[in-house]
Amino acid sequence: MQLSAAPYEERLTAPRSWWLISFLVGVSFALVLLPFGTLPLLAGLVGGTAAAAVAASSYGSIRIRVVGDSLLAGEAKIPVTALGEAEVLDAEEARAWRTYKADTRAFLLLRSYIPTALRVEVTDPADPTPYLYLSTREPERLAEALKTARAAAA
Numbered sequence: 001m002q003l004s005a006a007p008y009e010e011r012l013t014a015p016r017s018w019w020l021i022s023f024l025v026g027v028s029f030a031l032v033l034l035p036f037g038t039l040p041l042l043a044g045l046v047g048g049t050a051a052a053a054v055a056a057s058s059y060g061s062i063r064i065r066v067v068g069d070s071l072l073a074g075e076a077k078i079p080v081t082a083l084g085e086a087e088v089l090d091a092e093e094a095r096a097w098r099t100y101k102a103d104t105r106a107f108l109l110l111r112s113y114i115p116t117a118l119r120v121e122v123t124d125p126a127d128p129t130p131y132l133y134l135s136t137r138e139p140e141r142l143a144e145a146l147k148t149a150r151a152a153a154a
Helices: 016-036 036-057 091-098 138-153
Strands: 008-012 063-066 069-073 077-080 083-089 108-109 117-122 132-136
Touching: 008 138, 016 036, 063 138, 069 132, 083 091, 083 138, 091 117, 091 132, 117 138
Parallel strands: 108 132
Antiparallel strands: 008 063, 063 069, 069 077, 083 117, 117 132
């Protein structure tokens, strides 16, 4: 597999506020264990913070990549030849496609803390998925990378 002319990679990391929330979860665990002494309190603080941080990190570590002739979005791997036009969605339009315009058959890589997105038509007749909805901080750059990869694959 050769690289496309304009490779693209983005990691959809969790917002900074989630790390504060992870610490507060640790504080909550520590307060629950306070009656049992100092050592359980410290264990609750460290363990609760670590558990919440692992959960935030795993949810917030999704990657979107255009590599060679494929789009890799989370667990999905789609050849760019099966994709049609990409539509850049601003915050308002992205919210509409997440809610009342959404199709239940669509593939959604949705992160509510990212306001912008890219909607890409699926042109493969054998695939029942009508489109991909990809939350991304750089929808224009992703659309350009897909366009370049499609041109290189043709």
